[in-house]
Amino acid sequence: MNRHIEELIKLLGEDKVSTDPITIKLYSKNAVYYEGSALAAVFPESTVDVSKLARYAYENDLKIYPQGSASEIVGSSTPREDGIVVNFMRMRKIKEINYVDSYVVAEPGVRLIELNNVLRRDGYMFPIDPASIKSATVGGAINSGSGGMMGAKYGTMKDWVLGLEVVLPDEDGTVLRLGGKTTKNREGYDLIRLIVGSEGTLALVTESTLRITLAPERVVTVAGFFGDLEDLMACVVEIKKSKLDVLIMEFVDDATAKMTVETLGSKVVGEGHLLITSVSTVDEAAERVRDALVHIYDEAGANKIYSALTMEEAEDMGIFDIRRNLYPASIKMASMGLRDDEEKPYIFVEDISVPPTKLVEAVRRLRNISDKYGFPMVLGGHVGDGNLHPVVWIRESERDKMEQFNKFVLDIMEMAIELGGVISSEHGIGTVKKDGLIMSFRSKNSLKALRLMHEIKKIFDPKNILNPDKMLPSV
Amino acid sequence: MDGLEDIKRDILRDVLKCSYCAMCEWVCPTIDVESNNRIYGPRGRINLIITYLREGIYSETLIESIYTCLLCMACTYQCPAGIDIAEDIRRFRMILDGV
Amino acid sequence: MSMRHVKNKNQIIRIIRDNIVRRGTPIYLSRWARLGWIEGLNVDGEGEYLFFTGLMYQMTPYIESMVSRLSRLNKSILLDIGSKLNRLIDISRLFSKVDGDRVRHAHQIIRSIYLLLVNSGVDIYYNPGLDVYAGTLLHDFGLEDDLSIYAYKVYRRLEEVGVDKVVTIDPHTTYMLKEVYPKYIDDYSLEVYPYIDLIKATNSNSHVDNKTDSIYVIHDPCYYARALKKSVIYRDILKGYGIKYVEPRFARLETYCCGGPIESLSPEFSANIASRRLEMLRETGADKVIVLCPICLANLRRAAGHQDYILDFSEILASYTGDKS
Ligand SMILES: Cc1cc2nc3c(=O)[nH]c(=O)nc-3n(C[C@H](O)[C@H](O)[C@H](O)COP(=O)(O)OP(=O)(O)OC[C@H]3O[C@@H](n4cnc5c(N)ncnc54)[C@H](O)[C@@H]3O)c2cc1C
Numbered sequence: 088m089n090r091h092i093e094e095l096i097k098l099l100g101e102d103k104v105s106t107d108p109i110t111i112k113l114y115s116k117n118a119v120y121y122e123g124s125a126l127a128a129v130f131p132e133s134t135v136d137v138s139k140l141a142r143y144a145y146e147n148d149l150k151i152y153p154q155g156s157a158s159e160i161v162g163s164s165t166p167r168e169d170g171i172v173v174n175f176m177r178m179r180k181i182k183e184i185n186y187v188d189s190y191v192v193a194e195p196g197v198r199l200i201e202l203n204n205v206l207r208r209d210g211y212m213f214p215i216d217p218a219s220i221k222s223a224t225v226g227g228a229i230n231s232g233s234g235g236m237m238g239a240k241y242g243t244m245k246d247w248v249l250g251l252e253v254v255l256p257d258e259d260g261t262v263l264r265l266g267g268k269t270t271k272n273r274e275g276y277d278l279i280r281l282i283v284g285s286e287g288t289l290a291l292v293t294e295s296t297l298r299i300t301l302a303p304e305r306v307v308t309v310a311g312f313f314g315d316l317e318d319l320m321a322c323v324v325e326i327k328k329s330k331l332d333v334l335i336m337e338f339v340d341d342a343t344a345k346m347t348v349e350t351l352g353s354k355v356v357g358e359g360h361l362l363i364t365s366v367s368t369v370d371e372a373a374e375r376v377r378d379a380l381v382h383i384y385d386e387a388g389a390n391k392i393y394s395a396l397t398m399e400e401a402e403d404m405g406i407f408d409i410r411r412n413l414y415p416a417s418i419k420m421a422s423m424g425l426r427d428d429e430e431k432p433y434i435f436v437e438d439i440s441v442p443p444t445k446l447v448e449a450v451r452r453l454r455n456i457s458d459k460y461g462f463p464m465v466l467g468g469h470v471g472d473g474n475l476h477p478v479v480w481i482r483e484s485e486r487d488k489m490e491q492f493n494k495f496v497l498d499i500m501e502m503a504i505e506l507g508g509v510i511s512s513e514h515g516i517g518t519v520k521k522d523g524l525i526m527s528f529r530s531k532n533s534l535k536a537l538r539l540m541h542e543i544k545k546i547f548d549p550k551n552i553l554n555p556d557k558m559l560p561s562v
Numbered sequence: 563m564d565g566l567e568d569i570k571r572d573i574l575r576d577v578l579k580c581s582y583c584a585m586c587e588w589v590c591p592t593i594d595v596e597s598n599n600r601i602y603g604p605r606g607r608i609n610l611i612i613t614y615l616r617e618g619i620y621s622e623t624l625i626e627s628i629y630t631c632l633l634c635m636a637c638t639y640q641c642p643a644g645i646d647i648a649e650d651i652r653r654f655r656m657i658l659d660g661v
Numbered sequence: 662m663s664m665r666h667v668k669n670k671n672q673i674i675r676i677i678r679d680n681i682v683r684r685g686t687p688i689y690l691s692r693w694a695r696l697g698w699i700e701g702l703n704v705d706g707e708g709e710y711l712f713f714t715g716l717m718y719q720m721t722p723y724i725e726s727m728v729s730r731l732s733r734l735n736k737s738i739l740l741d742i743g744s745k746l747n748r749l750i751d752i753s754r755l756f757s758k759v760d761g762d763r764v765r766h767a768h769q770i771i772r773s774i775y776l777l778l779v780n781s782g783v784d785i786y787y788n789p790g791l792d793v794y795a796g797t798l799l800h801d802f803g804l805e806d807d808l809s810i811y812a813y814k815v816y817r818r819l820e821e822v823g824v825d826k827v828v829t830i831d832p833h834t835t836y837m838l839k840e841v842y843p844k845y846i847d848d849y850s851l852e853v854y855p856y857i858d859l860i861k862a863t864n865s866n867s868h869v870d871n872k873t874d875s876i877y878v879i880h881d882p883c884y885y886a887r888a889l890k891k892s893v894i895y896r897d898i899l900k901g902y903g904i905k906y907v908e909p910r911f912a913r914l915e916t917y918c919c920g921g922p923i924e925s926l927s928p929e930f931s932a933n934i935a936s937r938r939l940e941m942l943r944e945t946g947a948d949k950v951i952v953l954c955p956i957c958l959a960n961l962r963r964a965a966g967h968q969d970y971i972l973d974f975s976e977i978l979a980s981y982t983g984d985k986s
Contacts, residue, residue, distance in 0.1 A: 109610065156587070157582065176598035222584035591934045591937065626667050
């Protein structure tokens, strides 16, 4: 047995360390077909465990690969054979809920859906709702800087973390408590915002204090189809001018809407691009808000309009189905295209943002890029914040197309940069988008920023043992 | 009834749609009680089936994983890829039965 | 990683399989346990729907005692011999000492269901020779060859005497007869109705003042809530009766299994799952738990450690209609 394993077992106890190759295999994959390997899978149950681990790793130059649900899709959570996976999903207590002060204290292994199921019972919510809400853990979402459908109103993870307890990969396995329980906090540099979105490269998150908010009293939703993308955007502009409290603003392009309806069915159907808008309001104003929205859709030239006065009604009507089914539809489409039934489809979800006013241009150019490379593309996104998710797939037997695929992604990122956007909005960099990072900073003549990031990494992780080679490209 | 080889192909075709998104795990009682150990969850089971059917990897872990499934179908209704998870696990027992 | 939960799999599956195939039930079941529910009832021999218990409720007391004994019998060499011997003599009979109260409870539930149907005007009849186990465990263990023969036999027997409609009383039997059998039998034409589909959604005997202020929590059975999509029906019935209930975490489509299906291979694991579920049910603060499946009844009852916290849906309705026998 590897000497590290023996030591780790002594340190933590046998039931927290697995060397079973099959178990390790299950902890070495992510949601986009990256497969690494590791010496062991380790399951800490407390901050003390994590601290012991960090100190041991530091002393013995052992690499640590932190992980939650491994639902990330950029390669940030997969380990290598030079280290151990440290999976946080045994640390899954919600330690405190405080409605008066509006925060929860949660361990990193709590899934966002679990958190919300508890809060919703009392009329509250944690508003970061990635499409992967059922799998994403608090630790993973913090480290990915995740966002979701309600991003138009609530921003992303970075806006909701009040405090963190972290363990540093240093000689003491130092435990730091950053931030606190208050929204206002001006205590020096904002180390919390540095760790949010750091993809497990700076510190191990062992506890977090998250802001929570009231769930809207009433959510009114209107969906409509537009033959012309410009009309859809005009509608978006009007809604933004209307002073409605927009919670969700989602978009699916015409080809995708059609494809989704054909492959998975939908009660909501129409010709063209789909725009879904949900507005937060109060019971008394629901009908007025609905009428106002419908009016705007109508004026903008929507050819088919659906509306719901409550979230339940919207769900019953299936208003969100087409948008939600983007990913399932891609899997279905990809599987249908397989020649050999035993082939695996690979699905990739892109994640650029452009300023919302550039969306029409971005969609046009995305389609050109897709045509150029011949990859079929499913397209939707969060119009509210300009975040687009083109989804493409290739077949297992077409691995030779990977190179083409990489070029395709580079083209997309380049386009985003040209339009004043970003190459990653909520999924992160991992190992797949490092080139994009260079591209983006170079375009702003700011490559030095990357060097600063490397320096920061060195201060937190002097021996480069924490999730090495993730996120930061060498410059 | 289909022969074992047909059944294997059928199962494989279905489970290969798994993209490892983990949306099935939160409703699974066995992974819940076993502190989120993936071998006791639907995603783990499906992927152990894949490694067995494709690479022939057989172990006690596989048996433990497959025979602790409750076949309660909670996962089946969560899978965005529409994998018939519980049914695939059940039918996979047919294949293990002969091993 | 070694086997932590699955123990003596081959032997246990062999015993259960042989019992079903040779003797018709996974474990020994006395005649009294099987049919005692009829005592004192005026049961018809002819009618529109065959009352089909599938023997699941009757078996639960036996499963409870057998499981705990088998799991203590951890020496696999003994089980090995036992599983071979089982072909000749029913070894489950050796462990068949059961709690009489549990059997009587099962009888009372079946009687309640029978009377609810009668009082709802459903024309039912009973024939003990046709009322058999549906083969759920053959299906669960993936024993397809055995299952296809077994299912065919069960179906033929019904078909031969012209049964075309059955009313079932538990989700597993319902699922087998309604969804699984048709996959194995050509021209399958049996119409299968779970009793919750046929009983009236209002209390037909509202003058009986048996109402309590109890608040119940519903534990949805997996197969009713998911495969058979019935979770609205029994809620509507509760509403119709004016019975107050609350929802636990993990309800309806997302209901949390009681752990019962793996009780024969992994009894301790099964018990841990039941305890976990019980915690969720308890945290609602409800006075009592409503179950609609004999497996849930047995497994949650075992976890609760006492009888009267876990009640079958039918018993609760019966206590409102005064059909309690
Ligand atoms: C179908 C699908 C849809 C998705 N939709 C969205 C979406 O709408 N919005 C969005 O933002 N993302 C989305 N994602 C991506 C992903 O689900 C999220 O980023 C999610 O927050 C990751 O959580 P996780 O628990 O799976 O983390 P993991 O994937 O396990 O890890 C993510 C990162 O966090 C690090 N990490 C995890 N825990 C810790 C810890 N305790 N300490 C230090 N580092 C840690 C890991 O090293 C890794 O770098 C989607 C993914 C899929 C498959």
